[in-house]
Amino acid sequence: MKINRREFLKASVALGGGLSLEFSFPLIARASLSAKAPVTEVNAWVVIHPDDRVVVRIARSEMGQGTYTALAQLVAEELDCDWAKVSSEFASPNEHIRRKRIWGSMSTGGSQGVRSSQDYVRKAGAAARVMLINAAAARWKVPAAECTVERGVITHGPSKRRLRYGEVAAEAAKLRPPQDIPLRDPKDWKIAGKSVHRLDIPDKVMGKPVFGVDVALPGMLHASIAQCPVFGGRLKSVDAGAAEKMRGVKKVVREPDFVAVVADSWWRADQALRKLRIEWDAGTNGNASSETITAMLREGLADPKAPLARKVGAVDTALAGAARVIEAEYASPYLNHATMEPQTCTAWLKPEGFLEVWTSTQNGEASLETAAATAGLPPEKVEVHKMMLGGGFGRRGGPQDFVSQGVKIAMALPGRPVKMMWSRDEDMQHGFYRPASMVRMKAGLDARGNLIAMHTRVACPSILKVLMPQALGNGGIDFTAVRTFTDMPYAVPNQQVDYAMRNGHVPVGFWRAPGQQNSFYRECFIDELAVAAGKDPVEYRRAMLKADDRNRLVLEAAAKAAGWGTPLPQGIHRGVAVSDGFGSYAAMVAEVSVSARGELKVHRIVVAIDSGHVVNPDTCRAQAEGNVIYGLGTILNQENRIRNGRIVESNFHDFPLPQISDMPKVETVLVPTGGFWGGHGEPAILPLVPAVCNAIFAATGKRVRSLPLKNQLS
Amino acid sequence: MLKLNVNGKLHQVDVEPDMPLLWVLRDHLGLAGTKYGCGIALCGACTVHVDGAPVRSCVVPASAAEGKAVVTIEGLAANGLHPLQEAWIEHEVPQCGYCQTGMIMSAAALLAKTPKPSDADIDRAMTNLCRCGTYARVREAIHAVAASPASAAAKKAQA
Numbered sequence: 080m081k082i083n084r085r086e087f088l089k090a091s092v093a094l095g096g097g098l099s100l101e102f103s104f105p106l107i108a109r110a111s112l113s114a115k116a117p118v119t120e121v122n123a124w125v126v127i128h129p130d131d132r133v134v135v136r137i138a139r140s141e142m143g144q145g146t147y148t149a150l151a152q153l154v155a156e157e158l159d160c161d162w163a164k165v166s167s168e169f170a171s172p173n174e175h176i177r178r179k180r181i182w183g184s185m186s187t188g189g190s191q192g193v194r195s196s197q198d199y200v201r202k203a204g205a206a207a208r209v210m211l212i213n214a215a216a217a218r219w220k221v222p223a224a225e226c227t228v229e230r231g232v233i234t235h236g237p238s239k240r241r242l243r244y245g246e247v248a249a250e251a252a253k254l255r256p257p258q259d260i261p262l263r264d265p266k267d268w269k270i271a272g273k274s275v276h277r278l279d280i281p282d283k284v285m286g287k288p289v290f291g292v293d294v295a296l297p298g299m300l301h302a303s304i305a306q307c308p309v310f311g312g313r314l315k316s317v318d319a320g321a322a323e324k325m326r327g328v329k330k331v332v333r334e335p336d337f338v339a340v341v342a343d344s345w346w347r348a349d350q351a352l353r354k355l356r357i358e359w360d361a362g363t364n365g366n367a368s369s370e371t372i373t374a375m376l377r378e379g380l381a382d383p384k385a386p387l388a389r390k391v392g393a394v395d396t397a398l399a400g401a402a403r404v405i406e407a408e409y410a411s412p413y414l415n416h417a418t419m420e421p422q423t424c425t426a427w428l429k430p431e432g433f434l435e436v437w438t439s440t441q442n443g444e445a446s447l448e449t450a451a452a453t454a455g456l457p458p459e460k461v462e463v464h465k466m467m468l469g470g471g472f473g474r475r476g477g478p479q480d481f482v483s484q485g486v487k488i489a490m491a492l493p494g495r496p497v498k499m500m501w502s503r504d505e506d507m508q509h510g511f512y513r514p515a516s517m518v519r520m521k522a523g524l525d526a527r528g529n530l531i532a533m534h535t536r537v538a539c540p541s542i543l544k545v546l547m548p549q550a551l552g553n554g555g556i557d558f559t560a561v562r563t564f565t566d567m568p569y570a571v572p573n574q575q576v577d578y579a580m581r582n583g584h585v586p587v588g589f590w591r592a593p594g595q596q597n598s599f600y601r602e603c604f605i606d607e608l609a610v611a612a613g614k615d616p617v618e619y620r621r622a623m624l625k626a627d628d629r630n631r632l633v634l635e636a637a638a639k640a641a642g643w644g645t646p647l648p649q650g651i652h653r654g655v656a657v658s659d660g661f662g663s664y665a666a667m668v669a670e671v672s673v674s675a676r677g678e679l680k681v682h683r684i685v686v687a688i689d690s691g692h693v694v695n696p697d698t699c700r701a702q703a704e705g706n707v708i709y710g711l712g713t714i715l716n717q718e719n720r721i722r723n724g725r726i727v728e729s730n731f732h733d734f735p736l737p738q739i740s741d742m743p744k745v746e747t748v749l750v751p752t753g754g755f756w757g758g759h760g761e762p763a764i765l766p767l768v769p770a771v772c773n774a775i776f777a778a779t780g781k782r783v784r785s786l787p788l789k790n791q792l793s
Numbered sequence: 794m795l796k797l798n799v800n801g802k803l804h805q806v807d808v809e810p811d812m813p814l815l816w817v818l819r820d821h822l823g824l825a826g827t828k829y830g831c832g833i834a835l836c837g838a839c840t841v842h843v844d845g846a847p848v849r850s851c852v853v854p855a856s857a858a859e860g861k862a863v864v865t866i867e868g869l870a871a872n873g874l875h876p877l878q879e880a881w882i883e884h885e886v887p888q889c890g891y892c893q894t895g896m897i898m899s900a901a902a903l904l905a906k907t908p909k910p911s912d913a914d915i916d917r918a919m920t921n922l923c924r925c926g927t928y929a930r931v932r933e934a935i936h937a938v939a940a941s942p943a944s945a946a947a948k949k950a951q952a
Contacts, residue, residue: 145888346815
């Protein structure tokens, strides 16, 4: 049986959906459109070629975190195929919609890629394996129980006959998918749990055109875009006279909130864009500044009516009776994601009323929905080609602004593919920033220095209010603004957390480990308390953590691996922090020195992580290394300031990224204890900032309570 | 009409003399391995070789490359992979990978001049920016290639 993809889709829609595993028709898969031999979709995740090559469909996006490989490892583990013959391809968002969301979630954020799809992808691999064995048994007319499989070769024990997966895939696909197949115990894993080479790396080192900005289509045009520099402002007028006469310029697209120039190369489009005389109506936000935003947050800190996010015991009474009360205020600025690949979207409105989109997205389904809504087309008439992301970090998931812009531009030039890419300055000034925030923490210690009460008030814009209002909790609590305080693992009998939501006009978004600034605040404040109590910072924390708390396990593991308490070379000092989040537990010891001129050098980072299971240890270590440098940038000198309603910074000269010379030695200690699935894309950044700042205190006696450092130490 | 020698092939392109080399490569010659990151020579994602020297092609006018040999990531290895590309795979250097072609071009230029670079040499030459934090592995992979006799022979054979 051999049908083409269009017919296949019709067939699956006609059947009215249902369980994903029920769709098991052979088809010509994307991976093989150019290949000659027919290939078989055994189920939605597993496609097998006659020569035994296995293609695993990946619904989540790949932005360097390794999900494209890790999910394939999990499928291949249960499938029991030859890993050397496995490749991945992105699942089609269009097919996803047509097949009733067969691939589960396409959203790629919150370090969820592996942990929230591991169950169904492993089941898909296992189901395919059983179907392949059953197909071989049926061909041999023997009981399936007499057959075994190893690395894609099925053997009938008694007769020693053998069949390869590629030989029985077409028959297997016609069988009813089995239910309730036991999954392998992770301790028996042969492919998962191993540091196999990532599947996406060879293309990337060869410079193959895999990213959103690399799309090339026949007759394609290029667009550069300018949005109102003041958030919320509108376009008043454009004088395009000079620009329209420039070489290669095809069109100036005017929309209420942006202007784009379309030309035959991106440089020509961008040159012409900069020649436009644009008048913006800044609206009501033209006077906002960093000072007005700080004042707004400070007012929030003083708000006695700030809603309760958590209450345990009686904080006020306990504070009144405490032997000592310690209070501190901490703050963080707005921060851009600064993905190395700027926002981009290529769109092509085809004459037959079908829209094709190519984009670097953390959520292919959300991109498709945005594209369809923008074009006024039913989702079935839209395809989104998921490209590799040149960095994501949360910028390309919730907000799909770049998709709606790309589609609007293409709609102005129907029939022509147009690739839109933002310039760096546009990207720096039109982010969905990590929220600026302030907290005030007040702690009561008893006579022996034990923490008996902690009152925290958070003043912070709400990400959920901007991107997911339906997820806002009762009483308007945004959990991303108060986490780490509301779920503090330390045994403190009296706790209160208030949340003063203060939303400025600056768009905020999910920025790698949303809410991570709270780890900075809490873990530095705990350090202040340890110092006040005259206790060792590791011991002070350990004493407040239950014996079976994984926070305690990773704290002990990091302290041990770092040699906490052992002598250090002259001038080098340690700091520690522990923080859980995104399903995992992370503790870190930082070793730093601060020069006489106040320059910080981070020498060594030891991080211990318990994520329950580890699918690819090397990728997890790489994520820890990445989290270290991403966090270090926020310590050194990154901030986005506001003046006249707009972002001040415009490129890497005023929003500097750490360089290779800033990279410390990172030692990652993976201590997976099993029984749960935690993430790796974000957890290691949680303890980074406080561990380094606590080490700075050990080195200098200076308490860093607001970031970035800039010249605070000089 | 500009005449450019890119990866050993002569191209005639009808572009403005001040169009940066990056955009000639990407939009006119279809060589997308060289990336745009900042447009002002800060990040190095656009690094290519011009007469063997690493340059940031986003600020080099295409006309300045006339009569010179331009090499991009696509032409770094005559056949197969350059030892650095092999080491990049072996050490799992890239994460998102966007800046990595520029990194590799900078590293190749460094090794051509300084076959056994010290950490300080690497710090000086490798000013490319990476948001994912691959720096430790970049350093490791460069040292690995520098230390490998097989790679040194391969480099010689290619030269």
